[in-house]
Amino acid sequence: MSTTQVTPDSRLLEGLNDPQRAAVTHAGAPLLVVAGAGSGKTRVLTRRIAWLIDERKAHPGSILAITFTNKAAAEMKERVEDLVGKRARIMWVSTFHSACVRILRKEIAGLDIGGGGFKSNFSIYDAADSKRLMTLVLRDLDLDPKRYQPSAVLHWVSDHKNELRDPDDAVKDAKNGFEEAYASAYVNYQRRLREANALDFDDLIMTTVQMFQAFPDIRENYRRRFRHVLVDEYQDTNHAQYSLIHQLCGQSLEEHDEALAGGAERVPPSELMVVGDADQSIYAFRGADIRNILDFEQDFPDARTILLEQNYRSTQTILNAANAVIGNNRGRTPKRLWSDAGDGERIVGFVADDGYDEARFVSEEIDRLVDEHGLRPADVAVFYRTNAQSRAFEEVFIRTGQPYKVVGGVRFYERREVRDALAYLRVLVNTADEVSLRRILNTPKRGIGERAEACVAALADRERVTFWEALVRAEEAPGLATRSLKNIQAFVGIIQELQSMVAADERPDVILESVLERSGYLAELEASDDPQDDTRVENLAELVAVAREFAEDPQPGPSADPAEVEAGTVAVGLGDFLERVALVADADQIPDSPDGDDSGVVTLMTLHTAKGLEFPVVFLTGLEDGVFPHQRSLGDQPELEEERRLAYVGLTRAQQRLHVSRALVRSAWGAPVHNPASRFLDELPVDLVDWRRTASAQTQWGRPDLSSGQGAPLGSPTATGRRNFSSAALRADAAAKAKPAREIPQLDPGDRVLHDSFGMGTVVSVEGAAEKAVASIDFGSEGVKRLLLRYAPVEKL
């Protein structure tokens, strides 16, 4: 240690403000960094990691950093690498899910957790797979699909997993017949996952936690390894993730220490830093627990908190607007963002006739900004609450010739053909994967029908073997037609042949091409004259390209083995490819550099995917009560506050210019709906908004014609445009006729009602009036339901 070099590496502290600097250099006790929007938290995280390595001589392999998306992880890694060089590659920077997959693949084989019996090649079931499996389970249990919808049951199961409650807990805690049914669905669902050697998203976390609890020595191993744990977006962690962090850090773990009584040495706690902003917590609906961040100081008695309130992103006008809106949330720690970037432009407001009019406004405004202010379309982002809202923008942008890209929505990996192809690959790796196997059994059509499938399933049941095993032994299945048997054997032959490619360690892209070829999948698509199938062929080509890129340019993926990364021999097997594909999110697909050939392209996305991003120009659209805040949140304080946080996130994405807009009429699944202005608009300080057009200018005569406005001047509408407009008009007509036919029951709290499927109930409360009236009704064992009276089949008694 030289005496001349007392100053630490100032390069790493350069350009940081005081609190940022304190966060980077902090050592010892657990640290919470409350990072307001745009306050430079990514900078703090990357500099701190570099600081740990450079100044505090931490081994890069002892660092675990958790981010929300894979893209954020890749970026962070890259930025740290820029600071400290290649050795940064050994760090674990990944999402919770990726980190858990990596741990489980290494440890799970042979362990008795989650019912036991998992092998390290387990499949990862996404939402669609889970739903299919749950549908099968509910059918097996003979539960009425009307009353027990797969999505509702899954949501319930997911809640349980996020709270680390296993099926046994659920069974024990069931308070009524309804919950008993749910619990038994949970039990069976887990059993079938286990039989399929598969884990769903929530299992990845829960199972890891369970493993750490059941096997303290494994836990201590990882704790010994990860001496520094950093967690980004801490406000969006759920209980299971929270518990995982505690397990890994060894902070406040008294209750588990008994497990170590066997003599294993307790590793001292790791250093923990979490970064988050309670005002940006927008994932409560999927189990995120805002208390994790609010109670941090209680959880860790000696914890320190650092506040980052200076914003480096937006103008003061934008921040004032955001501060004003979020100020309406109760029970939050006050925090006011400030900026020295000056006031900048006022916010532009616009009231449109309908969704298309709104899109037209956005399109014209983009033109104007490009012409008059030299902005590039790539500087512009359009946000909306729900994916369905992108349609109007897409149609109008196509007509006006404005290039755009939609982030999210119908995702590439959710397309049928892509899922089919991936199902083949998954089966090759894990034949126990029943959902995937059944999916491809008769895709493309090869004469293995429902009946044959049932025979095989029966055989599997009776012989207590996997579905695949039963297929192999299909000749033992009673009642199976010879023709079906032949087809099954041909199928089994194809799969086995392809499996030998996997065994031979062929590249993923090569295997994939063989799959498409040998299965006859491609041939079937090419033979079809449906133009949609051409797109499918293209998508499959794209998937092959993705696989090829993966094979040829082995970017160290989220779960690449660090040793291999170091040696430059990253694994690129089929299993690795599948894993990469299983854990990608929407936000991961946003191209890195908005310049280059993308500079003319406007970005469209939901507010949720916008989190963590920033754009010079932002359009926040659909600001209507019922759209944003969303219908389902109206009348529920916590949900409404989450919507408000979502608004806060949207507002704070804007750097220079912000536009807010709403539509008087919006067509929601067919019928036109009239929505009042969003309450969030009322919460904007009046002097900050420059209203280009207000409702009063429009309303005198009403605007019943959806194709009004300047539909024509933009040139002749495309065929699709015309069809959509006319059918919309027809539907509006039909809806107008149908409406008086159904009378909306006038209900008051205390009224008794009869519902077609829920039975007798008592009205708890009613919100809204007329068409928008929503009643909370207690149906006893069925629970309390919130029903839109316009549609709900309820009768007042």
Next chain:
DNA sequence: GGCGCTAATATTTTT
């Protein structure tokens, strides 16, 4: 056993 039609039904947000 397969295909094509009709009808119902759904729309929050996503790792």
Next chain:
DNA sequence: TATTAGCGCC
């Protein structure tokens, strides 16, 4: 509006 499940017919 768009998908999907179920049903009936070949």
